[in-house]
Amino acid sequence: MSVSGLSKRFGDRQAVSGLTFEVTRGRAFGLLGPNGSGKTTTVRLLTGLLRPDGGEVALFGERLTEASADGLRARIGVQTDTSLYPSLSARENLRAWGELYGLSRATLDVRIDEVLEVLGLSERAGSLVGQLSKGMRQKLAVGRAVLHTPELLFLDEPTAGLDPEAANDLIAYLTGMVRAANTTVIICTHQLHGLETLCDDIGILKDGTLLTAGDVPTLLHRKWPAQRYSVTVGSDPARAAEVISSVDGLTAEVVAGEVTFSTADEDAVPAAVAALVRHDVPVRAVVPQRPTIEQLYFATLAEEGAA
CATH class of the missing domain: 3.40.50.300 (P-loop containing nucleotide triphosphate hydrolases)
Incomplete structure (x- = not known):
C-alpha cells in the first residue's frame, strides 16, 4: 500500500x-x-x-x-x-x-x-x-x-x-x-x-x-543514536558512576539506585566494566535500556508542541 x-x-x-x-x-x-x-x-x-x-x-x-x-x-x-x-x-x-x-x-x-x-x-x-x-x-x-x-x-x-x-x-x-x-x-x-x-x-x-x-528500529536510532546502559553494582553506586565517568567519552549518573550511561561506541561498554573491576567495584549486571515506541511517541509529540 x-x-x-x-x-x-x-x-x-x-x-x-x-x-x-x-x-x-x-x-x-x-x-x-x-x-x-x-x-x-x-x-x-x-x-x-x-x-x-x-x-x-x-x-x-x-x-x-x-x-x-x-x-x-x-x-x-x-x-x-x-x-x-x-x-x-x-x-x-x-x-x-x-x-x-x-x-x-x-x-x-x-x-x-x-x-x-x-x-x-x-x-x-x-x-x-x-x-x-x-x-x-x-x-x-x-x-x-x-x-x-x-x-x-x-x-x-x-x-x-x-x-x-x-x-x-x-x-x-x-x-x-x-x-x-x-x-x-x-x-x-x-x-x-x-x-x-x-x-x-x-x-x-x-x-x-x-x-x-x-520502520521502528530506524526511527528509534534516529531519535536516540546513543545506546543507554544500566549497571547494577555490589557497592556504592555513586562511586561506580565516578569510575565509569573516568573512561574517555563516558558520563555516568545514578538514577533510582542504578548507574546509567549512554554511548554510541560498543567498545566503551567493556572499557567501563574493566574500569569498575580495576577499582574493586563488584559488577552484578550491565543491561542495555532499549527505547520504546511509547517513548518515541511522547517525545515526538512533545517536540511538536514545543516547536
Whole structure:
C-alpha cells in the first residue's frame, strides 16, 4: 500500500494534510496519534469510503478510485466501529458477514469456530450481541474484519474496551496473521500497549499531519543514536558512576539506585566494566535500556508542541 499527498478538509477544518507513506506487504504499520488527530478519517480515505481532496492511494499496486474501490475492498478487512446486529447471536453475526464476503458454507463453518476460539468468544457464540459487554462486541467486530482472511487489514482502536489479557491475546493473534499469513495490517490507535511485538513500522499523526514515519528500529536510532546502559553494582553506586565517568567519552549518573550511561561506541561498554573491576567495584549486571515506541511517541509529540 502506498499513500501520496493525501488530504481531506471538512469545512474550515483540515482533517488530513499531505500524508505520504508506504507499507510493504506482510508488515504491520501503526498509525499513532491522540484522539482527533485524523486517524479514523485516514482509514476511511485509505478504504475508499471518503474521497480525498488531494493525493492518491494505491492498494496492491492499483490506484484506488471509484471504479476500482469495490474490487479492491473485496481483498481487505476493516474494523472501524462495533456496529453489529444486536438481535442476532455472535455466531449469526459472523455468518451473515461471511456470506456477504462470499465464503462457502464449509469454509465459513470452520472460520467462525476459529475466530470465536481465538478471540475467547466460543462460550458466548449463541448469545445475542445486544447482551454482550462492550469488550466482547469489540472483539467480535475485529473477528468480523478478519473472518475472510483478508490480504490487507485496517483496524481502528481495536483494543479499546478490552482488558489487558484480551488485548494481549488480540495483539498475539494479529502478529500471527502478519507473520504466518503474510497479511498487511494497518492499526490506528492511541493505546500503545503491545505495539512493540506487533508493529514493524509506525507513523505519528497530530492534527492531520504526519510528524514522522518509518520502520521502528530506524526511527528509534534516529531519535536516540546513543545506546543507554544500566549497571547494577555490589557497592556504592555513586562511586561506580565516578569510575565509569573516568573512561574517555563516558558520563555516568545514578538514577533510582542504578548507574546509567549512554554511548554510541560498543567498545566503551567493556572499557567501563574493566574500569569498575580495576577499582574493586563488584559488577552484578550491565543491561542495555532499549527505547520504546511509547517513548518515541511522547517525545515526538512533545517536540511538536514545543516547536
